[in-house]
Amino acid sequence: MLSTSRRPRSLAVLTSGGDAAGMNAAVRAVVRTGLDAGLAVFAVYEGFQGLVDGGPAIRRVGSGDVGGILHQGGTVLGTARCEDFRARDGRKQAARNLAELGVDALVVIGGDGSLTGANIFREEWPDLLAELVEAGEIEQATADAHRRLTLVGMVGSIDNDMFGTDMTIGADTALHRITEAIDAIHSTASSHQRSFVIEVMGRNCGYLALMSALASGANFVLIPESPPDTDEWEESMCRALEAGREIGRRSNIVIVAEGARDLHGNPITAQHVKDVLEERLGEDTRVTSLGHVQRGGAPSAFDRYLSTVLGYAAVQQLLTAPDNEPQLIGLRGHHIINSPLMDCVAKTHSVADIIAAREYETAMEMRGGSFRDSFRMIRTMVRAQPHATPPGQRRLRLAVLHAGGPAPGMNTAVRVAARVGLDLGHTVLAVRNGFEGLADGDHEELDWMSVTGWVSRGGAELGTSRHLPTDDDIDAITSRIEEDRIDGILMIGGWAGYEAASRLRAAVADHPSLNIPIVCLPASINNDLPGSELSVGSDTALNSIVRDVDKIKQSAVASRRSFVVEVMGHDCGYLALMSGLATGAERVYLPEEGISLADLQTDVHALTDGFAHGKRLGLVIRSEHADSVYSTGFIKALFEREGGDLFDVREAILGHVQQGGDPSPFDRIQATRLSDAAMRHLIDQGLEDDSESAFVGLHRGKIRFTPLAEFPKLVEADARRPREQQWLDLRPLAAVMARPIPAPA
């Protein structure tokens, strides 16, 4: 009888298939979590080839062996297509190599091919060992000690084409590369009034094409799952682009996924689109095929975070349920999920089959709600003019404004709000300078083209203000709402905006005209707003911090140095903890926890001890409001004094660069999704004469509305942050990542 539960004593980790940015972070997390659990951890080099070859290709590692790799693209373990592993004999060699090292748990980071191969290996494992015993290649005792192979998978694939996770490792970084490229092309295309056809990766999955089109304001997109719906698609594409020119668009950008096809399944190539544009429109057209650039470069903040949490969870899975059928570890919103690995692979393959069978509706259905919504949104955004107001429908007058600190993505959200509002037949008023501007009547009507180019623009074109409306302001706002006949307000902003909106609602009893719906959309780099696991702007800020800290770390190559980096966040430690995870900080100080003298003593001791034992670089991150007494300067001075000759200390206060910059692709996409949903909600409320106010947010990756009246209940009484912050659960993981555990000599 097999025992029903056993705890692996060791594990091996490998990367396989196409490389993807973030694989290193995943390997680091698997290695460090395994070590922390007391396992012997082996790194396998060159994918399955290393398993087959054994010897130096499978090495016992300590936490230091995976240090300094977080910021590197690709995989330091190497990856290879391995024909040997496709054959049973190759897999038998692999089984022998692992069993001899006493390893019977395997974590594979790769695409569906790699995970399929790994599962075949797992299924064959008992037979392979029996055959090895029979051939005298391993001892019976060895086979008895490793009767099963435990397998856990994580998806490394830039295509984001896999079931079982919202995002695959590498997809966000690829979106960064693509949007950077398209932003650059936009400026040259506009200068020359040219057209560009851009080919992006994705043979069976239009994710990168669709999301990069959404994030870059492209004018046409062709994806495998949903071909143009007529045989005259060239004609309708040309008409759409021509209409854009007529209203003054200076450039045309068409994005073509590698696997794009027409209704009959015939491939649509970038070259064909170029020929069509040149022949039928006489457009000066260039093709840019982004190719392998999309795979490369430093992983984005999100990919580092994603890979780290997946790697951690993969080892937990392996420890807690080693005998379960193999699981795929994925992420939904901020939540880790696991699903049967082979079900995910089968579903992934079935979409490819469905596309090949030209059952496009089913393919779109299988991609899920947010994919379909994104495709719908694209079709609105690329229009040259809005639909006419349906006869008999009331034309609402909807005001859009910002309040709170600036957050990258605010312009993106206004652009979408304007176009969705106009397309649904309403009037959209852009209010300058927040609620102050509302009181002053400082607003103008937006038309379709007034938000052109806003998708990628940092800052806030409408201006934002932290001013909270006073009683006088509320009187003035009430008069404005009456005079200008405002039917609803979309507030895109942060804490001050939520407070201001709450004040307006509270004043309704005395000012009946204020009884109009208000929808708040979370836009704040701090991610400190209730009702949403994410606020627009925080991803851009994180990427900015991560880029700066990477550089700061590199500056210390020749010295033994520790850095104390201060990041923004107000009363919320989100940016500090997440950037700590993404940059490999060994300690993060959060406002949620404060700082005590005892903490500092422990941390100083750990630092001096580390440097005394050969450490060369230290990094701690302090959130700006972590403690009112133990400031960044204080901590720096303390470390410097106690470090003596062992190491020196530098402080870096990153400051307002964190609020600037063009929005990251993720922020553009979330701003687009949230703004679309918020505007529709506002319109529904306005048309129904229902004035319930709410804030929109993301919960487990899905859009959710929370009544504005709940704001006070959901936030802490004396600090500016939500009562529940799910990301705080990541603290133990951050501690594990920072713990040094050497490999045995």
Ligand code: ADP
């Ligand atoms: P990806 O993992 O990115 O989908 P591939 O499909 O190229 O990439 O697979 C990577 C490797 O996984 C292959 O080179 C091979 O070694 C192994 N592999 C893939 N499919 C199988 C299979 N059906 N049986 C055994 N090994 C496989």
